[in-house]
Amino acid sequence: xxxxxxxxxxxxxxxxxxxxxxxxxxxxxxxxxxxxxxxxxxxxxxxxxxxxxxxxxxxxxxxxxxxxxxxxxxxxxxxxxxxxxxxxxxxxxxxxxxxxxxxxxxxxxxxxxxxxxxxxxxxxxxxxxxxxxxxxxxxxxxxxxxxxxxxxxxxxxxxxxxxxxxxxxxxxxxxxxxxxxxxxxxxxxxx
Numbered sequence: 691x692x693x694x695x696x697x698x699x700x701x702x703x704x705x706x707x708x709x710x711x712x713x714x715x716x717x718x719x720x721x722x723x724x725x726x727x728x729x730x731x732x733x734x735x736x737x738x739x740x741x742x743x744x745x746x747x748x749x750x751x752x753x754x755x756x757x758x759x760x761x762x763x764x765x766x767x768x769x770x771x772x773x774x775x776x777x778x779x780x781x782x783x784x785x786x787x788x789x790x791x792x793x794x795x796x797x798x799x800x801x802x803x804x805x806x807x808x809x810x811x812x813x814x815x816x817x818x819x820x821x822x823x824x825x826x827x828x829x830x831x832x833x834x835x836x837x838x839x840x841x842x843x844x845x846x847x848x849x850x851x852x853x854x855x856x857x858x859x860x861x862x863x864x865x866x867x868x869x870x871x872x873x874x875x876x877x878x879x880x881x
Contacts, residue, residue: 693831697858699727703734711792712745712784713737716777718824718855719815720767726855727864732766736777745790749781779814796834803842806834822846826856 695707697717706713707730717730737743739759740751748756753775760766760774767773788794795813796806803825810821826846829839840847846854852866853874 693833695730695831696860697727697855697864698730698734699861699864700731700734703731706734706737706743710743712781713743714827715784715792715795715813715824716780718820718827719776719780719813720773721823721855722820723769724767726858726867729767730855732773732777735764735766736760745781745784745792748778749785751778753778776815783814796828796832796836801836803836803838803840806836806839807842823854823856826854830856831859 693708695704695714698704698707707717710733713733716733716736720729720732722729733743736748736759739762740747751759756778757771757774760777761770766777784790784792784795788798795809799805801809806828807821807825810816810824811818813821816824822843823846825839826843828834829836829843829847836842840849843856845851846856851857852863853870854867857867858864
């Protein structure tokens, strides 16, 4: 991997996100209704509890046991059980569609930005906005060179923006993204 991720703001969690594509994808899946750095710590919590982070072990785990693992404090998400199910769904999807190779999602067949966005939107729990944010994360931090990825990512692909997890590279940029989100929420409420 060419990336060095600093989203979780935790050395072990960020090291996992930097070296394991499925961990990065899981972090993105957990990034909803939960502080982003805590969401991206979820894969490390799973790894700690399973003796490593392995997509096939996650997929093969007993669903009830995996839900319990995900919900055990500190949980991987405020909705630990349902997000545990989501993580397993995601593992099954990547195994079934990409033979367990998460990076094939963005490399197989040399997709352009539009195709990559379509693939991301097909993932369990990835709507339009989450897919665009992850596409921007891939472009900005993974260095994918899919033609038209910035356009497909929309505003999240803008150079030097501070609007999403795609722009978090350290504690300062995390604070800037938080401020952007706070201002956007206030602007939406005042309408």
